Amino acid sequence: MDLLGEFASHLAIGINEAVSVSNLWYCFVGVFFGCLIGMLPGLGVLVGVTLLLPITYHLPTTGALIMLAGVYFGADYGGGTSTILLGVPGTPSTAVNVLDGYPMAKKGRGGVALFMKCIASFSGSAVGILLLMLFAPLLTVAALEFGPAEYSALMLLGLVAASTVVRGSPVKGATMMVFGLILGTVGTDINTGVARFFFGLESLRDGVGLLAVTMGIFAISEVILNANRGAIFPVDQKFSLRDQLPTREDWRRCVGPILRGSGLGAFFGALPGTHSGIATWLAYAIEKRLSKKPDRFGKGAIEGVAAPEACNNAGVGTAFIPTLTLGIPGDAVMALMLASLMMHGIQPGPRVIGENPELFWGLIVSFWIGNIFLVILNIPLIGFWVRILSIPYRILFPAIILFTCIGVYSVDKNPFDLYILLLFGVFGFFMRMLKFEMAPLILGLILGPLLEENLKRALVLSEGDFIVFVTSPICALALLLTGLLLAWSTRVYLRGSDVAIRTTGQTERE
Amino acid sequence: MNADRSEILGAILTIAAGLFVAFYAGNRYAIGQLENMGPGFFPVVLGIVLIGLGLLLGVGAFMRPSAEPVFSDLPWRAILAIPAAVTVFALLFKTTGLIPGASVATLVASLANAEFRLLPTLVLSLFLSVFVWMVFVYLLQIQIPAFTFLG
Numbered sequence: 001m002d003l004l005g006e007f008a009s010h011l012a013i014g015i016n017e018a019v020s021v022s023n024l025w026y027c028f029v030g031v032f033f034g035c036l037i038g039m040l041p042g043l044g045v046l047v048g049v050t051l052l053l054p055i056t057y058h059l060p061t062t063g064a065l066i067m068l069a070g071v072y073f074g075a076d077y078g079g080g081t082s083t084i085l086l087g088v089p090g091t092p093s094t095a096v097n098v099l100d101g102y103p104m105a106k107k108g109r110g111g112v113a114l115f116m117k118c119i120a121s122f123s124g125s126a127v128g129i130l131l132l133m134l135f136a137p138l139l140t141v142a143a144l145e146f147g148p149a150e151y152s153a154l155m156l157l158g159l160v161a162a163s164t165v166v167r168g169s170p171v172k173g174a175t176m177m178v179f180g181l182i183l184g185t186v187g188t189d190i191n192t193g194v195a196r197f198f199f200g201l202e203s204l205r206d207g208v209g210l211l212a213v214t215m216g217i218f219a220i221s222e223v224i225l226n227a228n229r230g231a232i233f234p235v236d237q238k239f240s241l242r243d244q245l246p247t248r249e250d251w252r253r254c255v256g257p258i259l260r261g262s263g264l265g266a267f268f269g270a271l272p273g274t275h276s277g278i279a280t281w282l283a284y285a286i287e288k289r290l291s292k293k294p295d296r297f298g299k300g301a302i303e304g305v306a307a308p309e310a311c312n313n314a315g316v317g318t319a320f321i322p323t324l325t326l327g328i329p330g331d332a333v334m335a336l337m338l339a340s341l342m343m344h345g346i347q348p349g350p351r352v353i354g355e356n357p358e359l360f361w362g363l364i365v366s367f368w369i370g371n372i373f374l375v376i377l378n379i380p381l382i383g384f385w386v387r388i389l390s391i392p393y394r395i396l397f398p399a400i401i402l403f404t405c406i407g408v409y410s411v412d413k414n415p416f417d418l419y420i421l422l423l424f425g426v427f428g429f430f431m432r433m434l435k436f437e438m439a440p441l442i443l444g445l446i447l448g449p450l451l452e453e454n455l456k457r458a459l460v461l462s463e464g465d466f467i468v469f470v471t472s473p474i475c476a477l478a479l480l481l482t483g484l485l486l487a488w489s490t491r492v493y494l495r496g497s498d499v500a501i502r503t504t505g506q507t508e509r510e
Numbered sequence: 511m512n513a514d515r516s517e518i519l520g521a522i523l524t525i526a527a528g529l530f531v532a533f534y535a536g537n538r539y540a541i542g543q544l545e546n547m548g549p550g551f552f553p554v555v556l557g558i559v560l561i562g563l564g565l566l567l568g569v570g571a572f573m574r575p576s577a578e579p580v581f582s583d584l585p586w587r588a589i590l591a592i593p594a595a596v597t598v599f600a601l602l603f604k605t606t607g608l609i610p611g612a613s614v615a616t617l618v619a620s621l622a623n624a625e626f627r628l629l630p631t632l633v634l635s636l637f638l639s640v641f642v643w644m645v646f647v648y649l650l651q652i653q654i655p656a657f658t659f660l661g
Contacts, residue, residue, distance in 0.1 A: 058650050171570065175524050175563045182531055182556045194539055194549040220592065227588040227622035394623040395634060398616040401592065402642045405599050405615070406608070410652045418600040422593055429589070434520045452552045464545030493570050 014361025030067035034074020054407030100304030124310035127262035128317020143350035148457035153478035163440035165273035170489030180444020220425025261310035269315025332439035517571030524564030532557030595619035607657035612639035
């Protein structure tokens with residue numbers, strides 16, 4: 001009973017924090033913006049979080065994370081909508097819906113597909129958040145025992161996993177990750193006071209400017225790539241509430257897929273590197289294999305929409321587990337969340353939950369609230385979103401540029417940051433032309449200083465002896481997995497095949 | 511040569527970056543020993559890793575058939591217009607204020623799109639600059655003067 005009482009008091013703290021006018025508003029803005037970004041093809045979660053990052057800098061810590069998390073959840077809801085209605089993936093993680101959601105739309109059942117997607121998404125989110133509530137506090141207790149050696153090994157594993165399990169070449173992902181680590185060394189080294197790589201420019205003494213680099217690489221390069229994209233018009237749909245309701249048959253068909261999808265997504269979400277969509281393809285493939293009539297898939301099977309959507313959203317919740325308990329992000333978006341924490345002066349790690357209970361539990365409650373917002377936004381208001389989808393890109397992209405520029409400037413009031421923004425915007429663009437994924441760079445940039453510090457500390461404590469990395473079981477396991485990943489991705493690379501293709505046998509559409 | 515040219519370019523750039531980092535850091539910053547890592551240790555190691563990855567990329571490039579050249583279909587208007595817009599903003603907004611800076615930047619940025627038409631874009635630039643002012647200066651209270659000549 002004591003445990004229940006403790007749980008209740010945590011929830012009370014959380015509700016108190018989350019149900020304030022400002023936090024509710026931040027939550028709403030986050031999910032709305034996330035939905036919007038997810039819906040517009042070509043912009044993804046990463047761009048969405050990136051664009052709001054400078055704004056959240058000026059908000060209190062809890063509000064900032066609530067907003068960013070809202071974007072994360074919202075983007076998965078919104079991405080599914082555009083994928084189903086347009087046949088073009090709004091975000092990479094919702095790309096699977098093209099296979100069955102779009103055919104449903106073409107048959108006039110788009111409203112039903114969207115409705116079921118919403119329900120599935122909410123269920124998935126619920127599972128993810130529940131697991132987060134259960135496991136995060138438990139994991140924190142274990143994590144407090146970790147020393148710098150364990151942290152280094154885990155961080156390395158997370159970095160390598162997140163950089164190699166990407167679309168495209170894993171070696172290129174690793175390259176960008178290392179480059180990010182190098183960028184992280186720019187600036188004044190804390191321990192020795194030596195300013196590294198600053199080339200005589202005073203502004204570089206504090207580092208290269210995470211925000212400017214991130215926004216340059218994602219937002220600006222994205223705009224350069226897509227400035228000439230026109231608007232895409234959605235399939236004509238009827239969207240009255242009655243048209244949207246699924247039949248009893250539909251409901252019956254979806255229970256299993258939603259549960260299985262949630263479980264799968266929750267598992268993969270906690271692991272580094274897989275939120276880019278591999279889990280959703282797996283969920284789809286599993287449903288197809290388990291179905292008694294597999295040839296229904298590809299022509300409008302509602303299970304083909306329900307399972308991946310549940311999977312998607314469950315992953316969002318559990319992705320927060322390693323981030324908030326260990327301080328190890330699973331992908332670039334989580335890394336940016338960590339960066340937001342750091343910008344507000346909170347050092348990520350197992351102490352975060354213990355020292356900031358209002359933050360953690362407030363976040364949890366706001367996740368629930370946010371998902372409810374999203375269901376309300378996506379079911380009755382679907383007509384509004386459909387109209388949004390026809391906004392021509394040429395109105396949007398100058399807005400993105402302005403938001404980016406002013407946002408970057410607003411953090412440090414240093415015009416130099418704008419030139420960094422520019423430099424990395426062009427750099428990001430050319431790297432993407434050369435088919436290098438940029439997300440690992442951000443991971444490296446954010447985690448670089450932490451990794452270096454932990455490595456130093458571990459080696460100082462062990463007096464230069466590397467054996468410390470092998471004697472601890474967690475360390476050894478992490479390093480073993482890292483080595484396996486590296487070996488596997490080298491093999492995959494030299495064979496010339498794409499990770500996603502090999503895993504699922506499906507090709508991803510861009 | 512049976513190799514993918516853009517892959518080769520990527521490999522060369524990576525190796526070059528790795529060499530630069532390793533030599534620059536190695537020459538200027540103390541490396542120290544394992545149990546007392548100096549500021550140069552981490553960068554040098556990373557530089558070497560980068561060189562290794564670049565070599566790996568090079569090997570992989572030779573094992574692939576030639577693909578279509580990457581640089582044939584570049585969106586030149588966008589590549590010139592967007593950076594120009596950012597530069598214009600950076601130069602203007604301190605001297606003329608947020609609204610003029612944002613408006614001109616929007617105009618320049620819109621040149622990236624082949625369907626550019628002057629009048630609608632002017633309207634858009636005014637609207638966007640006011641919108642952006644409202645979000646950042648009014649709502650978020652970030653001090654950027656809208657027009658510098660209004661004191």
